[in-house]
Amino acid sequence: METQKMAGLAKFREIFLAFRIDSIEAEMEGLLKSGISPPELLSACEKCMEEIGKKFEAGEYFLPELVIAGEMFKKVRSRIQPLLSPTTKEVAGRIVLGTPQGDLHYLGKDIFAMLAEAGGFVVYNLGVDVAPKAFVEKLKETGAPILGMSALITTAFPSMQEVIRLLEEKGLRERIQVIIGGGVTTKDMVERLKVDAQTCDAYEGLRIVQSFMDERKEMA
Template identity: 50%
Template sequence: MRVDNFESLIKDALNQGLKPIEILNSLRSAMAEVGKRFEIGRYFLSELIMAGEMMKDALKILMPLLQVTAPSLKGRIVIGTIEGDLHDIGKDIVLILLTSAGFDVYDLGIDVPPKKFVEKAKEMDADVIGISALLSTTIPRASEVVKMLEERGLRERIKVILGGAAVRKRYEEEFGVDAAVDDAIEGLNLIMSWVEVG
């Protein structure tokens, strides 16, 4: 697909009545497939980067159309993409949703060591740590964050959510996280349910 046609395809889909969240979910699935193909060597880094840039262009169109507001909600969240993973699309979607919902969100960026999640959460007195991971090889590192929280006596008061297109529900038990989701809206709803409305 040519990059210059991509934005017009997004606009066409909207004009045909598709909801922004439906388009976003389809694009998320496509990005997951790109990630898989990159992992097995069928796609190269240049193709991964191009897909990421196309997704960012789509987000510029779609995110303003998503109506998510809850200004009375208070909560502090640390979010980042786990070490070894350079993908930021999913994280950026969640970041926008959380910010627009009234959360105080600190973005650690990409390729974040587990220790940095814990240190920042402690410094901010965060309610939630959000770990983004697209690559199946990086997902297990979420358990390191949980272990460090336990070692520092912070686990009882800080919830941990793992998100990404390759994330499965069973990872909650496998890696000790409070939630494992593959959908940004589901993640937002869970976080909202965890944090007191004040």
């Protein structure tokens, strides 16, 4: 069974890395039928995206390859999303989430959103290129205690900084915990940007937001 799974995943990887977008769906169905779990499939995709990213960095691939890779990832994500729907009706917490102004990447953000929703969180996903003011407005409107921001390019950092500045200016910073994620973010940004947590792993992100809510319960 394990060998069959490994062979299935290897074939999937081969198709993904050959950009055979027309074969992705059929391959994915086969994998799910053979017992591959949605998180296993997601993780296989992330590894492929990493490889494609490295080739882009090395000048072997260009934007068209990135676009196709993004489209393939979207297909996998929309198939997996319903399989991860919450098992409990209890709301674990609420999160305002988005990719800040200047950045159009959303695959990682949506993976985190999907896992958080599966963990019982209500996620207000504002999409990409979100203006600092829009984050603050949504936090005010919903009263959500957690803000998540995702960045894949460094030009998004000033927007993140501006969000934090606005939260401070409006007196909201104290009641909101901020987590950032995405390929270009690093641990040292927690101190630099004055946020509460950082991760490049959506699963760890889920554990962190769960711990935020636990701290709040303890303090209540």
